[in-house]
Structures are given as structure tokens and as C-alpha cells.
Amino acid sequence: MDFDWTSREKQLKARVAGIFDKIAIEEVDTLGDNALPELKSITTRFQRRLAEVGYFSLGIGPASGMEALQLAAVQEELARVSASLFVAVETTARLFGGLLAGFADAASVQDITDELSLGNLIAGVALSEAEANAPDDRSVTAKADAADFIINGQKTFCTNAPIADIIAVQGTVNGSQAFFLVEAGHPGLSIGPRLHTVGYDGLAVAGITLNLVRVPRNRVLGPFEAGASVRFLCRTQDMILTMASVGLTQRVLKSSKSYAQSHIRGGRPVFRFQEVRFKLAEMETLFQTAELLAFRAAWLYTSNDPEAATVLHSAKVFCAESAERVASLAMQIMAGPGYVRGNLVESGYRDAKFAQLAGTTSEVARMAIADDLLNRYRV
Amino acid sequence: MDFALSEEQLMFRDQVLKFAKNEIVSRVQEHDIRGEFDWQSWKKLGEFGILGLHFPEEFGGSGADVLTSVIAAEALGEAGVDGGLTLSYGAHTYLCADTIYSHGTDVQRRTYIPKLASGEWVGCMGLTEPGAGSDVASLRTRAELKGDRWILNGTKMFITNGPIADLAVIYARVGTDTGHQGISAFIVEKGSPGFSAGRTLNKMGVRTSQTSELILDNCEIPRENLLGMEGAGFLMAMQTVEWDRSTLLAPFVGAISFLISRCCRYSQEREQFGRPIAGFQATKHKIADMKIFLEAARSLVYRIAWCKDQGRPLNHLEAAVAKLFIGDWSLGPANDAMLLHGGYGYCHEYDVERIFRDSRLAPIGGGTSDIQKVLISRLM
Numbered sequence: 001m002d003f004d005w006t007s008r009e010k011q012l013k014a015r016v017a018g019i020f021d022k023i024a025i026e027e028v029d030t031l032g033d034n035a036l037p038e039l040k041s042i043t044t045r046f047q048r049r050l051a052e053v054g055y056f057s058l059g060i061g062p063a064s065g066m067e068a069l070q071l072a073a074v075q076e077e078l079a080r081v082s083a084s085l086f087v088a089v090e091t092t093a094r095l096f097g098g099l100l101a102g103f104a105d106a107a108s109v110q111d112i113t114d115e116l117s118l119g120n121l122i123a124g125v126a127l128s129e130a131e132a133n134a135p136d137d138r139s140v141t142a143k144a145d146a147a148d149f150i151i152n153g154q155k156t157f158c159t160n161a162p163i164a165d166i167i168a169v170q171g172t173v174n175g176s177q178a179f180f181l182v183e184a185g186h187p188g189l190s191i192g193p194r195l196h197t198v199g200y201d202g203l204a205v206a207g208i209t210l211n212l213v214r215v216p217r218n219r220v221l222g223p224f225e226a227g228a229s230v231r232f233l234c235r236t237q238d239m240i241l242t243m244a245s246v247g248l249t250q251r252v253l254k255s256s257k258s259y260a261q262s263h264i265r266g267g268r269p270v271f272r273f274q275e276v277r278f279k280l281a282e283m284e285t286l287f288q289t290a291e292l293l294a295f296r297a298a299w300l301y302t303s304n305d306p307e308a309a310t311v312l313h314s315a316k317v318f319c320a321e322s323a324e325r326v327a328s329l330a331m332q333i334m335a336g337p338g339y340v341r342g343n344l345v346e347s348g349y350r351d352a353k354f355a356q357l358a359g360t361t362s363e364v365a366r367m368a369i370a371d372d373l374l375n376r377y378r379v
Numbered sequence: 380m381d382f383a384l385s386e387e388q389l390m391f392r393d394q395v396l397k398f399a400k401n402e403i404v405s406r407v408q409e410h411d412i413r414g415e416f417d418w419q420s421w422k423k424l425g426e427f428g429i430l431g432l433h434f435p436e437e438f439g440g441s442g443a444d445v446l447t448s449v450i451a452a453e454a455l456g457e458a459g460v461d462g463g464l465t466l467s468y469g470a471h472t473y474l475c476a477d478t479i480y481s482h483g484t485d486v487q488r489r490t491y492i493p494k495l496a497s498g499e500w501v502g503c504m505g506l507t508e509p510g511a512g513s514d515v516a517s518l519r520t521r522a523e524l525k526g527d528r529w530i531l532n533g534t535k536m537f538i539t540n541g542p543i544a545d546l547a548v549i550y551a552r553v554g555t556d557t558g559h560q561g562i563s564a565f566i567v568e569k570g571s572p573g574f575s576a577g578r579t580l581n582k583m584g585v586r587t588s589q590t591s592e593l594i595l596d597n598c599e600i601p602r603e604n605l606l607g608m609e610g611a612g613f614l615m616a617m618q619t620v621e622w623d624r625s626t627l628l629a630p631f632v633g634a635i636s637f638l639i640s641r642c643c644r645y646s647q648e649r650e651q652f653g654r655p656i657a658g659f660q661a662t663k664h665k666i667a668d669m670k671i672f673l674e675a676a677r678s679l680v681y682r683i684a685w686c687k688d689q690g691r692p693l694n695h696l697e698a699a700v701a702k703l704f705i706g707d708w709s710l711g712p713a714n715d716a717m718l719l720h721g722g723y724g725y726c727h728e729y730d731v732e733r734i735f736r737d738s739r740l741a742p743i744g745g746g747t748s749d750i751q752k753v754l755i756s757r758l759m
Contacts, residue, residue, distance in 0.1 A: 001381060001382060001383060001384060001446060001681060001685050002380060002381040002685070003380060003681075003682050003685050003686070004380065005380055006380070009380065069380060073380070257759070271756075274753075277752065277753070277756035278749070278752040278756065280755075280756050280759065281703065281751070281752035281753075281754075281755035281756045281759070282703075282752065284700065284755050284756075284759045285700045285703045285704050285755060286704075288679070288697075288700045289675050289676075289679060289700070289704050290675075292675075292678040292679060292682065293674055293675045293678060295380060295382075296382050296674070296678050299380065299381070299382045299383075300382075303383065310670070311674055314667075314670055314671040314674045314675070315674070317667070317671055318671050318674075318675050363660075363664075365667075366663060366664050366667035366668070367660065367663050367667070369663075369666070369667040369670050369671070370662075370663030370664070370666040370667045370670075371663070373639060373643050373666055373667075373670060374643050374646070374647065374657050374663075374666070376643070377639075377640050377643035377644055377647075378647070379644050379647040379648055
């Protein structure tokens with residue numbers, strides 16, 4: 001057992017953190033103020049810088065479980081800077097990139113993976129549908145002709161869709177699952193209006209519609225059984241959201257602590273009042289606990305532990321719910337100024353809810369955890 | 380970072396689990412209801428080597444690292460050993476014996492550690508006073524050197540193992556310094572003139588541990604029973620407190636594992652509305668929350684143990700975080716386990732009721748949750 005980072009892990013973390021100087025942080029803090037073209041440009045620019053320090057070559061695909069803990073370590077560095085940028089980048093690198101690494105014919109998508117590794121592409125993965133969320137219950141369907149697959153249907157809540165260069169669309173072919181790689185501007189693909197979400201101001205999310213979209217066979221992953229790819233995507237998404245929550249917790253904790261130390265009331269910083277200090281102590285406790293649990297969940301994947309899925313569900317529920325609690329306490333400490341738009345605590349408070357309802361929801365995660373335990377202690 | 384336990388640690392954990400289930404658990408409920416110390420289990424703990432696990436072999440221990448000790452303590456809780464017995468063990472081994480081992484002279488070590496490691500003697504620590512709980516520095520017990528004897532006067536309160544202890548590490552003030560530096564530690568043996576224990580307190584939980592006042596009324600001990608340097612008592616107490624917030628917390632974490640197995644089995648057997656209650660989402664939600672707490676808490680405790688194994692002497696922030704989290708957040712799972720058992724969970728015959736009562740000590744003993752918040756906000 002070792003609770004210190006190795007020198008390699010420290011180096012990776014420092015490289016990612018090193019990107020975010022004062023100017024960069026100001027830019028990502030106002031990410032949500034940008035129109036889509038600027039958002040795309042800024043996101044791509046940060047992706048390229050992250051790619052230069054190796055962020056896009058770590059933990060890509062289902063065979064990279066050994067790197068899960070290293071990946072979590074560097075993910076935290078980005079997540080603590082910006083939840084929106086983090087989820088946008090992770091959707092491209094780990095969800096889309098991982099899907100290609102694990103389930104595509106490498107030669108057929110080499111041109112895409114080359115661009116991905118340089119951070120030049122923004123990508124999305126379209127899974128959710130308005131009327132169906134089960135993996136085997138999809139309205140997006142494809143039929144094959146001599147050269148192409150022709151796909152029809154609608155997807156909702158597709159992260160990065162309004163700024164994506166390419167989207168992997170999940171659908172079914174004769175009852176089997178496939179992912180169709182559809183480039184932006186492709187005939188028949190239309191991107192819906194950017195959704196106005198409670199939080200994640202700097203993340204562009206939209207529904208997409210596919211109307212007789214022709215996808216060449218070398219741009220199709222599958223058809224195959226749904227299990228492995230969906231499990232990979234769910235696990236990857238849950239880890240991303242877990243680390244997003246840890247980063248968010250850290251960010252609002254730091255922000256509210258700094259405020260408490262500088263804001264004077266009754267002739268002294270409000271940090272000196274026990275009501276404020278005790279809140280910060282609870283926040284620090286939740287942060288340290290969440291961070292350790294998230295890292296342990298990642299570590300279990302490095303050792304291919306049979307309990308990895310249950311512990312990841314536990315980590316996601318705990319980290320997501322802790323983030324909301326910490327953000328709420330942070331806003332309480334800041335009071336009026338914290339309630340005004342344009343500060344990290346206010347945006348953090350709105351962002352915090354997302355991880356509980358995205359990916360595996362807290363409710364579904366709890367059922368999965370309990371089912372695993374009930375199975376283990378079967379009477 | 381690496382969360383792996385060694386093969387030896389995993390094997391030892393399994394051995395402790397098996398030992399506790401076979402040798403101890405059957406007597407737990409009976410002793411808890413009567414509020415009696417289980418001497419038979421104590422003897423078995425000594426024979427198995429738990430009581431001296433981390434002391435070197437030359438002192439009757441096994442030379443284990445702190446992490447292994449924590450794993451053993453957790454396994455006791457997981458097996459269903461009551462919080463009373465594990466508290467007695469913690470107070471004895473860490474708060475008393477380890478303080479002597481860490482700060483005592485060679486003679487003191489050789490005199491006391493083997494007897495404590497084997498369980499032949501029971502040890503306790505006297506720090507808290509009726510008027511000095513969380514505010515340790517305000518303790519009033521005094522020690523005065525007269526010739527070759529120390530004369531101690533004062534009262535200690537809520538002393539685990541007090542009524543049954545053969546030996547106590549007592550913290551007392553020497554000289555005129557009213558601050559931290561005026562505190563020293565002393566070894567007081569049972570039978571010392573002027574040393575006695577008050578009545579055994581009737582507690583809500585951890586009932587098999589025997590708790591009382593310790594009364595020092597012109598208590599005389601030899602000059603050489605000063606433990607460590609004169610005036611170093613506060614620092615020693617603070618180091619001791621870290622044990623309180625790591626090894627002594629581990630059984631509470633283990634108890635949640637025990638509750639999970641109990642609740643899973645009970646909820647599959649208990650039927651309502653024509654089906655096992657395990658099928659209801661509300662039941663699953665409770666079981667899941669127990670698991671989430673367990674996973675969150677365990678690493679916190681392991682981290683302090685690991686820090687101690689690395690020779691990092693003071694890990695107050697990590698210890699306070701672990702203590703606050705386990706103290707405050709363990710009440711939820713303990714309460715849920717009782718609720719899941721319904722009326723049965725409210726009866727003494729069911730161990731979930733005992734664990735509910737035992738867990739209530741976690742946010743109180745070893746520094747209340749409020750004190751942990753004071754510490755965390757100071758150190759963060």
C-alpha cells in the first residue's frame with residue numbers, strides 16, 4: 001500500500017496543471033460566455049495543449065485498465081480547473097477515443113485516431129434517446145446497401161454535439177449494436193439547438209437527428225453484441241463524472257475558503273467564526289474522503305478486481321452527492337455574493353447536480369451496488 | 380499510489396476473522412446485555428497475539444506494522460465482535476501499552492510490555508477529567524515530586540478499562556506551568572497507595588468495556604515511574620490520540636461490513652407483501668449506502684496507518700478527517716441497519732441493535748466531532 005504518488009504520476013499531474021496559468025484559468029472560467037464558434041476554438045486550443053503533455057494518450061480504451069489510476073490522477077488536475085472543459089475533453093478523448101481503441105478496426109479509423117491524439121478533433125458519443133435508455137432499446141436503426149449503412153433516428157443529450165467534428169452514433173442493425181461515425185455537416189445529420197442546462201455553462205449539449213444518413217462500412221464499429229461496448233462506455237462515463245465531482249468539490253472548497261479568509265465581518269475574517277470554520281471542516285472532510293474513494297475505485301480497475309464496478313458505483317454516488325453538499329455549504333459561506341452569477345461557487349453549485357443524474361444515476365447505481373451485495377450474501 | 384494489501388496481510392485478516400467468529404462472537408450478546416467484561420475472550424485475544432501485534436517479538440509482540448494492526452482491528456468488527464471488547468483492546472494496546480513502548484525507558488518497556496502484550500495485565504490511559512475533556516490542556520490532576528516519590532492528586536473520568544486495569548498511564552500537571560508544557564505522564568500500577576477506581580459506569584453502548592473514574596488521592600508512585608520527559612506529556616497524548624483516530628476506528632468500519640452481511644441475509648429471508656424485502660428499492664438503497672460508507676471510510680483509516688508506518692509522526696489532519704467522517708457518517712448505516720430489521724432491530728437479541736448503540740460512541744470518544752472540526756479548520 002502506498003498513499004503517495006509516484007514520481008511519474010507527480011510528473012504527469014504537474015504537466016497538466018502547468019497548462020493552466022492565470023490567463024488560461026481566466027479563459028476557462030468564462031467558457032460559458034462564448035458563442036459556439038469561439039467555444040469550439042477555445043476547446044480545441046486547450047485540447048491541443050493537453051495533447052502535447054500526453055493527456056490524450058493515457059487510459060484510452062478498454063485494454064488500458066492498467067492506467068486507470070494514473071489517468072484519474074491527471075483527470076483531477078483538469079477537473080479542478082473547469083468541469084465543463086473537463087467533460088468536453090473527456091468525451092472526446094476517453095469516450096469517443098476509447099470506443100475507437102476498443103471496438104474499431106484500427107486501420108479503418110487511423111486518420112481519425114491520429115487527429116484525436118493531437119487534440120485536433122472534438123467528438124461526441126450519441127447514446128441517449130428520448131424514449132429509450134436501455135442499451136438494447138434503440139430507435140436509431142440502420143440498414144445496409146451494397147456500399148453503406150443508411151441510418152435514421154434521433155438522439156438526445158449528446159455532449160459536444162454542437163461543436164463536434166465527429167460523432168459516434170449508437171444504433172442497431174438487425175438487432176445487433178453498432179456505432180456509426182458521422183462527421184459534422186454530413187448530409188442528413190442535423191444538430192438540434194444547444195440545450196440550456198442548469199449548469200456546465202461551457203459544455204455544448206444538443207440532440208441530433210439522422211435522416212437517411214449514409215455511413216460507409218469502414219466508418220462503422222460493429223455490428224456486435226451490446227454488452228462490452230456499453231459496459232465500457234458506462235464505466236468510462238461514470239469515472240469521468242466521478243473525477244468531475246472531485247475536481248468541482250476541490251474548486252468550490254478552495255474558493256469559499258479563500259473568501260472566508262478575506263471577507264471581514266465584526267472586525268475579523270469570517271473564517272474566525274465557528275459556524276464558518278465547521279462548514280469548511282465538513283467540506284474538507286468530504287473532499288478528502290471523496291478523493292481517496294475515487295482513486296481507490298480507479299485503482300481497482302488497474303488490478304482487474306471483481307469488485308471494481310461496485311466500488312466505482314459507490315465512488316460516483318459519494319463523490320457526486322458530496323460535491324452538491326460542498327457546493328451548497330460553500331454558497332452558504334459566501335452568502336449574497338455567492339448567489340450572484342459569475343463566481344465559481346455559484347457555477348459550482350449549479351454544476352454539482354449533473355453527476356448525480358448523468359451516466360449511471362445515483363438511484364441506478366445504488367440498485368446495482370445492492371444487487372451485487374445481495375448476490376454475494378445469497379441465502 | 381497503490382491500495383493493494385500484501386498477501387500476508389490478506390491472509391492474516393482471514394485468520395483474525397476466522398478466529399473471532401469461532402472463539403469470541405458466541406459470547407458477545409450475553410456479555411453486552413449484562414454489561415460485563417468478557418475475560419475469556421480477552422485471554423483468547425492475548426493468546427492469538429492481537430493485544431501485542433505491533434510490538435517487537437522480544438517484548439512479546441509479533442512485530443507487525445501499523446497497517447496490519449488496523450486490518451486486524453477491522454476484521455474483529457467484521458466478524459461481529461462487539462465495540463466494547465475492541466475498545467478495551469484499543470485502550471489497552473495503543474493508548475496505554477504503546478505509550479509506554481514509545482516513550483518508556485528500557486526498564487519500563489521490559490517490565491510492562493510483555494505483560495500487556497500477552498493480556499496478563501490490562502492497561503488503561505487516564506487523560507480525560509471531569510472538567511477537562513476536549514480541552515486537554517486544562518487538566519487539573521497534579522503530580523509533585525517528594526523525595527523519591529511522585530505524589531499524584533486528581534480525578535480522571537470516562538477511563539476505558541479503569542475498573543479492571545492493572546496499570547494506568549496517567550497524565551498530570553507538574554510545576555507551575557498552566558499550559559501544554561506543564562503536563563507529564565506517569566505509570567501508575569494497581570495497588571499503588573491512594574489509587575482507586577470509581578464505580579463502573581452504565582453506558583448506552585460498548586457495554587462490555589468497563590469504564591469508570593480513576594481517583595488519585597495522594598497516590599504515591601516511585602520516582603522512576605515518570606514516563607518520557609517531564610513536560611512532554613501533551614505531545615505524547617497527541618501522538619496517542621492518533622491511535623484513537625486510526626486503529627480504534629477500524630472496528631467501527633469492520634462493523635459496517637458485518638451489518639451489510641446481516642442486512643443482506645435478513646432482507647432475503649424476511650418477507651412482506653408476499654416477497655422478500657430485499658426486492659424493495661428502499662431496502663436496496665439502505666444496503667447500498669452501507670457499502671458506500673464502508674468504501675469511503677476504509678481508505679481513510681488505512682491512510683493514517685500507512686502514514687505511521689512511513690515514520691510520519693504526526694498526521695493530525697488525516698486523523699481528524701477520518702475521525703470526523705467515521706464518527707458522524709457511520710450513524711446513518713447503523714441506523715439504516717436497525718430500520719431494515721424493523722421491530723426486531725429494536726430488540727437486544729439482535730446484534731444490529733447493539734451495533735447501533737456501539738456506533739454512537741464514534742463521534743464522542745477520542746475527541747468529539749466538534750473538536751475534529753476545530754482541528755481540521757485549523758490545519759486545512
